[in-house]
Amino acid sequence: MAKKTGEKFEAILDAAVKVIAQNGYHNSQVTKIAREARVADGTIYLYFENKDDILVSLFHTRMDEFATKVKQKIDLVDTPEEKLYQLIYMHFKIFALDHNLAIVTQIEIRQSNRRIRNDIGKSLKKYHRLIEELVEFGVQKGKFHDGIDVRLMRQMIFGILDETVSSWVMKDMKYDLLELVDPIYFLIANGIERKS
Amino acid sequence: MAKKTGEKFEAILDAAVKVIAQNGYHNSQVTKIAREARVADGTIYLYFENKDDILVSLFHTRMDEFATKVKQKIDLVDTPEEKLYQLIYMHFKIFALDHNLAIVTQIEIRQSNRRIRNDIGKSLKKYHRLIEELVEFGVQKGKFHDGIDVRLMRQMIFGILDETVSSWVMKDMKYDLLELVDPIYFLIANGIERKS
Amino acid sequence: MAKKTGEKFEAILDAAVKVIAQNGYHNSQVTKIAREARVADGTIYLYFENKDDILVSLFHTRMDEFATKVKQKIDLVDTPEEKLYQLIYMHFKIFALDHNLAIVTQIEIRQSNRRIRNDIGKSLKKYHRLIEELVEFGVQKGKFHDGIDVRLMRQMIFGILDETVSSWVMKDMKYDLLELVDPIYFLIANGIERKS
Amino acid sequence: MAKKTGEKFEAILDAAVKVIAQNGYHNSQVTKIAREARVADGTIYLYFENKDDILVSLFHTRMDEFATKVKQKIDLVDTPEEKLYQLIYMHFKIFALDHNLAIVTQIEIRQSNRRIRNDIGKSLKKYHRLIEELVEFGVQKGKFHDGIDVRLMRQMIFGILDETVSSWVMKDMKYDLLELVDPIYFLIANGIERKS
DNA sequence: TATGAATGAGGATTCATTCAT
DNA sequence: CATGAATGAATCCTCATTCAT
Structure with a gap:
């Protein structure tokens, strides 16, 4: 289901590192990561299971x-x-x-x-x-x-x-x-x- | 405010170790710890800030x-x-x-x-x-x-x-x-x- | 953040008047207002800060x-x-x-x-x-x-x-x-x- | 049941005015009023129903x-x-x-x-x-x-x-x-x- | 009378996930 | 492929009241 490759896949991972480093694990909501990666919340779920x-x-x-x-x-x-x-x-x-x-x-x-x-x-x-x-x-x-x-x-x-x-x-x-x-x-x- | 001594203080700590070890940190609700310590939920807050x-x-x-x-x-x-x-x-x-x-x-x-x-x-x-x-x-x-x-x-x-x-x-x-x-x-x- | 316009915004306000008038201020839980407005509890928070x-x-x-x-x-x-x-x-x-x-x-x-x-x-x-x-x-x-x-x-x-x-x-x-x-x-x- | 006279009855009322004026209605807990009146929480209930x-x-x-x-x-x-x-x-x-x-x-x-x-x-x-x-x-x-x-x-x-x-x-x-x-x-x- | 430790019910809010468009 | 509005389950904490001493 989740397509674990592609430009956005990488963008989301990069965004995740940045957001988590800045906000801490417990304050890094999916929405925040999506915004940083410049994709919609739902898009995350095209590349990751959860x-x-x-x-x-x-x-x-x-x-x-x-x-x-x-x-x-x-x-x-x-x-x-x-x-x-x-x-x-x-x-x-x-x-x-x-x-x-x-x-x-x-x-x-x-x-x-x-x-x-x-x-x-x-x-x-x-x-x-x-x-x-x-x-x-x-x-x-x-x-x-x-x-x-x-x-x-x-x-x-x-x-x-x-x-x-x-x-x-x-x-x-x-x-x-x-x-x-x-x-x-x-x-x-x-x-x-x-x-x- | 929180009285950090006494029988119940110890009981709650003991219960916490047990409950967290068994259920994992994120699945250890206050209610669970209170029940294991045989005290009311509110009693926890007489001994701990939060x-x-x-x-x-x-x-x-x-x-x-x-x-x-x-x-x-x-x-x-x-x-x-x-x-x-x-x-x-x-x-x-x-x-x-x-x-x-x-x-x-x-x-x-x-x-x-x-x-x-x-x-x-x-x-x-x-x-x-x-x-x-x-x-x-x-x-x-x-x-x-x-x-x-x-x-x-x-x-x-x-x-x-x-x-x-x-x-x-x-x-x-x-x-x-x-x-x-x-x-x-x-x-x-x-x-x-x-x-x- | 909170989008203070739209159909649901109005629906929630209308529901709030009705629920508060019927139940009294202190007995008007968010859940009750949400139900009356036919939206989910969480939806309230898309339109109102709190x-x-x-x-x-x-x-x-x-x-x-x-x-x-x-x-x-x-x-x-x-x-x-x-x-x-x-x-x-x-x-x-x-x-x-x-x-x-x-x-x-x-x-x-x-x-x-x-x-x-x-x-x-x-x-x-x-x-x-x-x-x-x-x-x-x-x-x-x-x-x-x-x-x-x-x-x-x-x-x-x-x-x-x-x-x-x-x-x-x-x-x-x-x-x-x-x-x-x-x-x-x-x-x-x-x-x-x-x-x- | 509640004895609505006496020195402590008055003390509690005086304390209530003071505490409510200072802290606001919603932040005036029974405990606070009791402390201000220099009586125990339970004593309040000897003089007032609730x-x-x-x-x-x-x-x-x-x-x-x-x-x-x-x-x-x-x-x-x-x-x-x-x-x-x-x-x-x-x-x-x-x-x-x-x-x-x-x-x-x-x-x-x-x-x-x-x-x-x-x-x-x-x-x-x-x-x-x-x-x-x-x-x-x-x-x-x-x-x-x-x-x-x-x-x-x-x-x-x-x-x-x-x-x-x-x-x-x-x-x-x-x-x-x-x-x-x-x-x-x-x-x-x-x-x-x-x-x- | 007086105490104060203990009780436990009750509710606002967050946020991962979905799905109609 | 992509969107983002909508969902609703899940939980910590407060505080009026009780009752054994």
Whole structure:
């Protein structure tokens, strides 16, 4: 039914990011998004099943692009260490360049209901998998610890990056996120304990 | 105005955790919470300013208890490493013992609006500070890396723990969270890179 | 936002008069008005800001029409005395022909809150002004006493007419209001004192 | 059941006038009146049947006092003209001395429901009767027009006085009400028409 | 008499979705 | 394909009144 392509499809998604970033999730009515996208309310329903579908599609397309961009970058370097570094760099870089996206994905969209959050979880699969492949590569190359669950390592890496970005957004993006690339890389790589 | 103590105050908070865990945030009407607490709807408003206030109070009291319990435990051991280990252990332990609390704090309450989320952020201050003190102690004892921002270390540690618990809840708490204490401790302590 | 014209706008106002006259101000729920107007509850809010706005708009349109009708009539005669007589006649006539309007404007709408009553006051401005012009005309023609504040004369005339109609409504409109036109005219014109 | 006398009965009535004058009818909760009267909420119900009963009793006692004061004054003079003058003077004087009473009786209490307004009407009976007696006296003495309905004359006099006071209250009592005694007397006595 | 904590019925308003044009 | 007027279900909160103490 819902035609999930086309100029207006994109326009609606763009409008949704903008409206949600500006007004907050709970104050972003379909009418507001339609007005921002310069279409009629009813038109939304030619491209999306319902309001939730806008959010899920939004998150899905954006996270897909996100993972693609990160992958392109880490494919350009060879060692696990360099790939990890580029992952962190790109993760922060993308959000630093698109504040609205940061606000929406880190804060607002998490206010959605259980079902949406589940679907959103799926959208992260690709990115999670990317990190896991990086970890596997590092372990295989003998550069990362083996014997530790790969999923756990991925969770740790993702948890650190996600929390760091969320904190930055909550602090109104007042500081330069990219300055954290080096120290975060160091912590992920070396942990917090000092070796004598 | 709102009397934030007493038997019914506690009963309402307990009911709120239960109802929200079972029905989800957006399907937890005041009437439902009142019925579960065995009080009249209006009674809720003798103890809370409004519905949001229930959530904020809920998160605040629970997180305060949380931080207190963790602190009691880490005070019993001496070295930074042991304290870190106990922190992780207690963080997981508390949620492992109270699934409803885990669901509500990790998933449901995050669906609340911006203002609530802000107040909720404040409730975490005490716990954040606790972790920072632990980090400062470790640095001072020469056991943790110095030269790295303490807040950043705290963010990393909290981010890992939070993401781990969230993941576990999203996976319907099907596995034993406590089995992750050791490997997570290892990762936080040593990072992911293998030293030759 | 609220589109204050159109078929449904009128239908809602008509319904409001009927419902309020029948049920009393405090027992006239939006749902009741909507049902009487044969529209959905939500439709009300496409035409009115809120419930109060229905009342204010109701009073405003009706009083505007009221003043217009009265003006048309007194414009047809020439002397101040005839104009005054026609004013009294029309004031009573309009209410005598529309009992619901009388009930609503004289009794029910006065139960609304302070803000509404203020707005309602403004709606009477046009009618008040009409009476004042009549008085000024009479003074200028040398037919009415000069040296007395025009506003005061208007207040007196309006006060008499208003009280007379209110009394009639309170007595359940059991007698013929139009029979009072002559004696009221006489009293306003001559006062109560008998000149020897 | 309700004991309609005693120190607290009076205290509650006094509190009601004050609270309603300050907060408006619709924002004068029983709790607020109780607090102002320094009694418990429940105590109110030992002296009054229900909230409406407070208002009715309030209006009744105050209007009874009102009529008594006016009567005392007009009894001191002999001619109908002097009595009429004193009536106007006292009517304005009492409200000029008690602004809260003016606000409550002219504006706020009229927002109450149909039943209360009916009871309130009864409280005015005594005052209405007083005016009618004055009119009858004037007619009998040959000073006022005969042949005109006494009730109508009373209605006219009361309507003028009431409208004048209401207007004054609506204008925030910014001018001196007593300055209107003379011109209003003149208008009531002589009407608006100038005799050649 | 007096208290005040507890009750619970009642209603304005929002907003995702539909469907006639 | 596109429109936007119309729909109506769903819910938080207030406050007059009660009654155990």
